[in-house]
Amino acid sequence: MSGNGDTHRSRPTRRSVVAAGGAVAGAALTGGSGLAWAAPASAEDRRIRLADNGHTRYQIYCGAGEDATVRHAADELAHYLNAITSARFPVVVSDDPPANPELLVVGRRNPLLRRFGSLDPANVGEDGFALRTRGRTALIAGVNSRGTLYGVYWLLDRVLGVRWFSADFTTVPHARTLDVATAQLNGDQTPRFTYRQMYAGDAADPAYRHHNLLNGNRGWDDADIPTPLDTWSTYWPASPFGGTWRTMVPDQSLWSGGQILAMDERTRQMAADNLVAAIRKRIADGLDPSIGFDQQDADWQPDPASKTFVDQHGGALSAAVVDLANDVVTRVRKQIPQARISTQAYWFSFTPPTGIKVDDAVVLTVAPIQANFAHSLFADDNLEIGRQIQTWCRLANNIVVWDYLVDFASYIQPFPDYWAMADGIRTMAGRPQVQGYFGEHAYNAIGSEFVHLRTWVLGRLLWDPHQDADGLIREFLNGYYGPAAALVHRYMRLLRQSVEDTGARLTFSASVSSPYLNFDTMVAADHLMAQAESAVRESADFHKHLLAVRLNVDYVILMRIAEFQRTARERGIDWDPDTANRLDRFEDEIHAAGLTRYSEGGGTPEDLLRQLRIATAPATPPATVAGLPPEDWADYQEPALRLYAPVITILDDPGASNGYTVRMPGNRPDWGVQLALESLPTNGSWKVYVTVRADTGSAAPDAAAMVAGVYPPFGNERTIKVSEVADGEYHELELPGVYQYDAANPRYAWISPPNSSAVAYVYVDRIFAVRA
Secondary structure, eight states, X not given: OTTOSOOOOOOOOSXXXXXXXXXXXXXXXXXXXSOOOOOOSSGGXXXXXXXXXXXXXXXXXXXXXXXXXXXXXXXXXXXXXXXXXXXXXXXXXXXXXXXXXXXXXXXXXXXXXXXXXXXXXXXXXXXXXXXXXETTEEEEEESSHXXXXXXXXXXXXXXXXXXXXXXXXXXXXXXXXXXEEGGGGSEEEOOSOSEEEEEOGGGOOHHHHHHTTOOOOTTSOOTTSOGGGOOOOOSSOSOTTTSBHHHHOOOGGGEETTEEOTTOHHHHHHHHHHHHHHHHHHHHTTOOSEEEOBOOSSOOOOOHHHHHHHHTTTTOTHHHHHHHHHHHHHHHHHHSTTOEEEEEXXXXXXXXXXXXXXXXXXXXXXXXXXXXXXXXXXXXXXXXHHHHHHHHHHHOSOEEEXXXXXXXXXXXXXXXXXXXXXXXXXXXXXXXXXXXXXEEOOTTOSSOTTHHHHHHHHHHHHHOTTSOHHHHHHHHHHHHHGGGHHHHHHHHHHHHHHHHHHTOOOOTTOOTTOGGGOHHHHHHHHHXXXXXXXXXXTOHHHHHHHHHHHHHHHHHHHHTHHHHHHHHHHHTXXXXXXXXXXXXXHHHHHHHHTOOOSSTTOOOHHHHHHXXXXXTSOOOOOGGGTXXXXXXXXXXOGGGXXXXXXXXXXXXXXXXXTSXXXXXXXXXXXXXXXXXXXXXXXXXXXXXXXXXXXXXTTOOTTSEEEEEEEESSTTOEEEEEHHHHTTSSOEEEEOSSXXXXXXXXXXXXXXXXXXXXXSOEEEEEEEEEEEO
């Protein structure tokens, strides 16, 4: 599963930067003096005055038996009320409540609780809370400590207008006199989704997550979380990347077809024994009795016994996955009755089976990685995916949806799912079996595209999916970009419209050459960003935030600069890419975003800058296209290629068309250089060529120097012999077949070394396409 790797360990400091904000949301600002109550016109209009001209009579009270989380909640309430009003709100921790009737009571472990009636766990759930008033005393309490913490943050955010937009940028309104309607201090609040997580490096800060009511901690290293904040949901079984099939079944004789022998009795008993041991250790460490038991992040060619079972249940490989999980958890619960595990509907196991249901002690992770994320997971060309998710809802009562929210091939590439992600959550909310949401963003990096916007908006929607998504987006933009907000919104709409106009698929690893990032769209985006930057130059914070967005635009333009220049020439447009200044500005943008890594597979900011310098280097046209008009061929240099093998190197090479080449060792049979053919122009049919050379040494003339082809299907390839490249020069060689742009059915041109020690290295200068 994407994200099955290392996590970014560093965290911002817990206390956010407090920035000046506007009026208090949902409360009244008055200019009176004294601490008299505002005379109510009716019971519905009654207000309580928390502060008057920078002074207050109110105290914050919690019982002496409250834990560190509740005491932290009380301290947070005092801190932010002081920041809003300038009044000091004392925190009293005692078994004996103050005689003062002006109290904000935080938590349940105190003698005042009985005044406010019962707090029913069935009404508010694990993270919900009650807000209640009796006279001038107000209560904020959850069934557990985290619910109380969220009640405080709800009051500060939803009622009083504090906004935690990122870990280092908070807006706090100012109101020395503060009246709050009692109607807003009465009522129970319950989140729609039990489990809520944004898996993003920028969202690793535990305070930031709790401020935005995100309760998931799966996949994070929690060693440095302060004790008061170390409170997370245990709904989704832990250890997503450690509790795999092969971890729990380490006997390699039980491994098969990329996974394990799912139906074998020895497999099941070994898995159960190891899961029992792992869960018992968790219990001994004071943790919950649950753990992941998930398939390997790979394909599966099932063994005969598994295949037979699968064929009996609709031919879906998930049948064996579900039966394995059901059987194993039954065995485990005979020894640990409260134990729970997870399993996955993902890649080969995504299609639901027939005639079998998921045990309630198993949490099913549904991960539609194959989706077009430009649309809701339940609509348009995701209709079949949506139907399958709904079928899973008939088979399982405990589901977490694993969503994908960034381009994993380039974390800074525009990924306009901004409204679609919200549409999907709204539909999920109508399926009671979907109890959790895990939004995977750039989990191992800081500074990815619109990560703070997604974290903030999704945090609100996962609590209440019925809110207006565009309204939330606009609110975030206003708070985070200030005067540039409307321009950034237009930019987002521009990208979204381009996806629709081009019919492009927004996959989890879309190429920078994708048609929605075309010349017209990116030039228009560039103009919007220039206007937006001018609008925020007077604010250091807003300017920094805006540069992090402009980074995404400049990245695409720099990566496609040669193509865009050709397009401008073809149309007779006077377009100056301003390459030198754009590259200089890009370094400032990297710093503003805090970028640490630009793709899931790796790449430092320094690596990225080198890629961009390669992309902007002029290249001589291939000899094959001599005399052809520019619209009849397309060039793909190193930055447009997917480079997979770990020993691949980009080298300076004066003999290459742009001065750079990709080198692969001859003894590795990897499809190390690939080009996604969704990068082809959207009109016409195309022949694909590679420009290659090799260090062939003493290899025989008829031996393979390399193999190249287009997949699928397997076997659609040509062997390039040593005799074709033995002179050490670059040669332009045609691959078999003729191809069209087809994002719905992706193909890849690939080049592989021959797996021979006789060939030292294979070099790839470019891949190019010529209109057929």
